[in-house]
Amino acid sequence: MQTVLQTSIAGTKPSRGKVRDIYDLGETLLIAATDRISAFDVIMTNGIPYKGIVLTQISKFWFEFFAGQVEHHLIDDDVAGFPNPFCDHADQLAGRTMLVKKVEVLPIECVVRGYLAGSGWKEYQADGTVCGVKLPAGLKQCQKLPEPIFTPATKAELGAHDENISFERAAEIIGSEKAAYVRDRSIEIFQKGSAYAESKGLILADTKFEWGLVDGKIILIDEVLTPDSSRFWPADKYEAGRDQESFDKQFVRNYLEEIKFNKSGPGVELPPDIVAKTSDKYIEAYERLTGKPFAWRS
Structure with a gap:
């Protein structure tokens, strides 16, 4: 399967x-997750095969997992049900x-940290x-926090x-009632997702x-608990006091650090082995979370 760096549907922009x-x-949006990959907020010139499918399918899994607990924005993910001309692509x-x-869209990122x-x-x-x-003194790198904390951020422009x-x-930006709601729901979803991930x-x-x-109504949008929006670590290799292995773009970031990438300007072309390892890591995250084989690999 080819890497999809951008979608191109005739007559649309x-x-x-x-x-x-x-x-x-108009009333809805069509959101296509490409295989583009960014690191240090710079988009690389080549992508990661299947990455966009992994992100979409993991988000779909969590939307279904939280069904009845939190309302979300997903209407359909079957191309055949999309309006013209998208249904033909x-x-x-x-x-x-x-x-x-x-x-x-509420203009804050709702970050929850458990470690x-x-x-x-x-x-x-x-x-x-x-x-x-304020946190207790004496905590180690990657140590579990006494309880999850909500640490919002502003949304940055591209780049x-x-x-x-x-x-x-955050309360000044979106109002105290909305801020309290998204804080409490974000922590609640994090805790439920965390317990499932541990299993x-x-x-x-x-x-x-x-x-x-x-x-x-305030509803959950965008991607949910994916390797791009979250840090997942293998539990059997976890040890506080050091960096952890992760199911994300770790191979890409490590490579860019090795070549002393300046973290700005145009992206670079990633070598085939880094691309393959990163793709495998994303797919492994999907398979471990969902318990299903990744059916899209050709």
């Missing part, structure tokens, strides 16, 4: 993000595309806090970095959710 091509259909869209409700990793670990070493949340903000600042031998270290408003 999508907006393109780092990974997704979004088609505005299964070659580009199958497996990687969702027809979703159009919402007013002390990434930028949180760096801040903790300097200040004993994560996004301003820029998200900025961590306090809960109080599959995976640790959910942290994640980010997005929420939107439709008909006066």
Whole structure:
């Protein structure tokens, strides 16, 4: 199967993000997850085979997993049910595309952290806090936190970095009632997803959710608990006090660090072995989470 770096449907013009091509259909959106990959907020020149399908199918799995517990934006993921002309382009869209409700997106990233990793670990070493949340002294790198914490961030424009903000600042941006709701629901979903992941031998270290408003209700949108929006670690290899193996773009980031990539400007072409290893890692995450073989590999 070819890597899909962008979708191209005659007579239409999508907006393109780092990974997704979004088609505005008026009342709804069609969101196609391509195989583009970004690292350090830079899009690489080649992609990762099947990555977009993995992200879409894992999100679909979680939307179904949380059915009846949280309302979400997914309407359909069967290309045959898409409106014209999209229904005739299964070659580009199958497996990687969702027809979703159009919402007013809440302009904050809802980050939940269960472990002390990434930028949180760096801040903790300097200040004993994560996004301003005071934590107990003496915690190790990647140690499990006493309880999950909500650390929102602003949404950055393409090519820029998200900025961590306090809960109080989030409440100023979207209103205190909405901020409390997305905080509580994000933590609740994180805890349920984490418990399920543990049953599959995976640790959910942290994640980010997005929420939107439709008909006066706040619903879950975008991708959910995928390797692009979350840190998953293999439980059997976990040990606090060091970096962990992960089910994401770890091979890509490591390679870019090795070649001393300057983390800006145009992306580079990733070598075949890095591409293959990364693709395998994404597919393994799908298979471990869902318990199903990945049916799209040709």
